[in-house]
Amino acid sequence: MKIEYIEFNVLGDNRGSLIALEEENEVPFQIKRVYYIFDTQVNVKRGLHAHKELEQLMICINGSCKLSLDDGQTKLEILLDTPSKGIRIRKMIWHEMYEFSQDCILMVLADDFYSESDYIRNYLEFQKAYEMKRDSN
8 A cells, every 4th residue: 555645735834834735746646525533522432434435634632642554455554643644545445543632633625525326344345355456357
């Protein structure tokens, strides 16, 4: 699995820092949806799904959390703890977010609008879809 970190250009002066995100520049796709996760309870996992077509860019704009990624063959764990770097999650990547710090704000940019039919919420179904994809190639 190829992990794509995207480093953002931090602008600023003695007043503070600023990061600008523009679609098809810093964000490698058109942005159709933005959401953020915050006030997550202790020992709660979020995500727990894959998308059939959706692509996302996750940025921890405050605090930290861990991200587990699984492409059906390889599993990786990543610490998200800086607002100056995001991680691109392509389609058909099972992802789980957990160990949220109390002050964590995780922002997600998506290349399409919400569609429940794009979600694979059962890990066994995800594995079957991965096997089908692999066998068709």
